[in-house]
Amino acid sequence: MTAPWPRRIPRLRLGEYLALAWLVAAGLLFLAAGRWEPRIGGEVGRGYFPFLQVFLLIVSVSLLRLALLGVGKLAATWRLVAGGDAAAAEGALGFSEEARLLRQIGGFVRDCAPLYLILFVYPTSDLLIDALQGTRLVDDWLIRADLALFGGHWTVWAERFVSPLLTELLSLCYFLHIVIPPLIVLAVGLVGPRALFVETIEGFVLISLLGVSLYVVFPAVGPYQALAHLYTRDLAGGVLQEVNRVVIEATRVPRDAFPSLHVGISALLLVYAFRAGRWLGLLVLPPIVGNWLATVYLRYHYTIDLVAGFLLAAAVYELVRRWTRRFPEVSPSPPA
Amino acid sequence: MSWEAAVELAVQRAGFWLIHLNRVAALVLVALVSLLFFCRMALLRLSRGRLAGRVAGYPPLPRLDGMLLLSGGLLAVSGYWALKPDEAFYRTVGGAAFAENDFRRAITFYEPLVHWGSRTPDVYHQLGRSYLALGRCRPALSVLDRAFALPGGESADARVLSAVGHECVGDVPRALSDLERALALSRVPEQQEAIRAHAEGLRRRFPRPGA
Numbered sequence: 001m002t003a004p005w006p007r008r009i010p011r012l013r014l015g016e017y018l019a020l021a022w023l024v025a026a027g028l029l030f031l032a033a034g035r036w037e038p039r040i041g042g043e044v045g046r047g048y049f050p051f052l053q054v055f056l057l058i059v060s061v062s063l064l065r066l067a068l069l070g071v072g073k074l075a076a077t078w079r080l081v082a083g084g085d086a087a088a089a090e091g092a093l094g095f096s097e098e099a100r101l102l103r104q105i106g107g108f109v110r111d112c113a114p115l116y117l118i119l120f121v122y123p124t125s126d127l128l129i130d131a132l133q134g135t136r137l138v139d140d141w142l143i144r145a146d147l148a149l150f151g152g153h154w155t156v157w158a159e160r161f162v163s164p165l166l167t168e169l170l171s172l173c174y175f176l177h178i179v180i181p182p183l184i185v186l187a188v189g190l191v192g193p194r195a196l197f198v199e200t201i202e203g204f205v206l207i208s209l210l211g212v213s214l215y216v217v218f219p220a221v222g223p224y225q226a227l228a229h230l231y232t233r234d235l236a237g238g239v240l241q242e243v244n245r246v247v248i249e250a251t252r253v254p255r256d257a258f259p260s261l262h263v264g265i266s267a268l269l270l271v272y273a274f275r276a277g278r279w280l281g282l283l284v285l286p287p288i289v290g291n292w293l294a295t296v297y298l299r300y301h302y303t304i305d306l307v308a309g310f311l312l313a314a315a316v317y318e319l320v321r322r323w324t325r326r327f328p329e330v331s332p333s334p335p336a
Numbered sequence: 337m338s339w340e341a342a343v344e345l346a347v348q349r350a351g352f353w354l355i356h357l358n359r360v361a362a363l364v365l366v367a368l369v370s371l372l373f374f375c376r377m378a379l380l381r382l383s384r385g386r387l388a389g390r391v392a393g394y395p396p397l398p399r400l401d402g403m404l405l406l407s408g409g410l411l412a413v414s415g416y417w418a419l420k421p422d423e424a425f426y427r428t429v430g431g432a433a434f435a436e437n438d439f440r441r442a443i444t445f446y447e448p449l450v451h452w453g454s455r456t457p458d459v460y461h462q463l464g465r466s467y468l469a470l471g472r473c474r475p476a477l478s479v480l481d482r483a484f485a486l487p488g489g490e491s492a493d494a495r496v497l498s499a500v501g502h503e504c505v506g507d508v509p510r511a512l513s514d515l516e517r518a519l520a521l522s523r524v525p526e527q528q529e530a531i532r533a534h535a536e537g538l539r540r541r542f543p544r545p546g547a
Contacts (some may be wrong), residue, residue, distance in 0.1 A: 060415030063365035081383045089391045242343045
């Protein structure tokens with residue numbers, strides 16, 4: 001008897017469903033606008049995303065292990081052909097080690113697949129804002145919310161702390177946000193159970209999608225531009241500030257202020273880092289806290305953006321936790 | 337160059353090289369793994385007479401042949417991708433060398449693209465220009481001829497380059513015919529004027545016998 005049709009739908013993980021749903025929706029929109037090919041081509045060509053590079057590197061390390069195993073197997077085969085014993089035969093004719101390594105690579109690629117798909121999401125937000133919002137910005141709302149909730153602008157208040165050294169230090173922390181999430185995901189994959197690795201990726205994918213959706217709903221350029229008339233001091237940094245500026249300008253989309261994903265993603269991943277190991281959490285805590293401070297000090301975000309980032313992180317953490325409990329069969333079990 | 341611009345350039349270059357090396361490493365490793373597996377299967381297959389009866393667990397022949405074919409196919413595909421130059425990378429680095437008038441270096445990056453059958457006419461044009469700048473007229477003509485065969489590969493500029501090449505090897509009639517073709521392709525009055533002047537100069541310097 002054949003299974004009823006809903007059971008024949010492949011069982012995907014939360015991150016896979018979400019990434020596919022976004023891709024289909026964004027793809028249809030771009031197709032309708034006739035802008036799919038150049039945009040996607042451009043993003044594939046850029047390929048500088050740290051996640052893609054880090055995971056390509058990991059796949060390369062696994063391939064290197066496979067190559068070293070291949071050298072050993074070839075040597076064993078040569079010994080066997082030259083009249084070797086049973087040990088050589090076992091080495092030459094067995095395929096279980098290769099199969100295990102290949103399964104490992106395949107499993108890793110699948111675990112990370114939502115990340116690869118999500119790479120397209122962030123840059124597409126700009127086109128979606130163009131298509132749905134035009135040139136509308138909500139900076140005014142965010143400024144009013146800051147005034148009502150916090151009585152002023154933290155980015156202006158933070159001017160009293162401006163110094164070249166602090167600018168350099170916080171620029172480094174802000175820049176490290178590009179490096180630290182892939183490293184946390186990698187570390188969780190290496191030291192934590194696989195179920196936690198998958199949960200971390202699902203959390204990352206969900207927060208990215210929700211964050212980018214909020215960019216589309218609430219496009220804002222941030223205080224650096226909207227409150228420029230209120231600043232009286234230059235941030236006066238050096239090489240690190242310049243490196244940070246170049247990298248952030250090259251990778252960001254222009255209307256990505258609300259919510260702060262620098263805060264949201266790092267807060268979420270900090271929780272997963274602590275779950276993987278206390279030492280890992282403590283190791284990444286200082287640059288992450290520096291990153292939170294930098295969002296205000298470097299004038300990238302309003303205070304309300306930070307609050308939204310933290311709330312989003314908490315909501316995503318809980319959602320992913322509930323999802324993985326509700327559908328445990330699609331998440332890999334922790335090793336015995 | 338200001339230090340801010342130097343930092344920007346250094347960051348971009350570092351990222352660019354990292355991405356390229358990462359890609360090359362992955363492709364080369366896939367090809368290496370395929371090669372090692374293929375060699376192992378080939379060795380087992382070739383030694384069948386000696387091993388089949390003696391060694392327990394020797395794979396059945398159809399399975400061995402299947403794996404040999406599979407690994408051979410994988411080796412061919414992965415080897416192709418591992419050896420094929422990364423066009424975006426080569427074009428960018430070659431273009432940077434060309435912009436700095438470092439034609440020897442530009443040639444080292446453009447030549448592999450042409451050898452691997454790039455479909456981008458600009459690559460052929462820039463290589464042709466680089467050859468001409470170094471006085472290597474025959475290779476330039478050969479490359480430009482290949483460019484003309486590509487869709488969008490024939491332009492007024494490229495025909496003028498070809499004329500310069502033919503003039504360089506002493507084939508004045510072909511040079512004049514290139515200039516006529518360039519004139520037909522050109523849509524810019526200033527360029528048309530320059531082409532006419534070039535052709536006129538050639539005719540004066542090399543008058544046809546009996547003319």
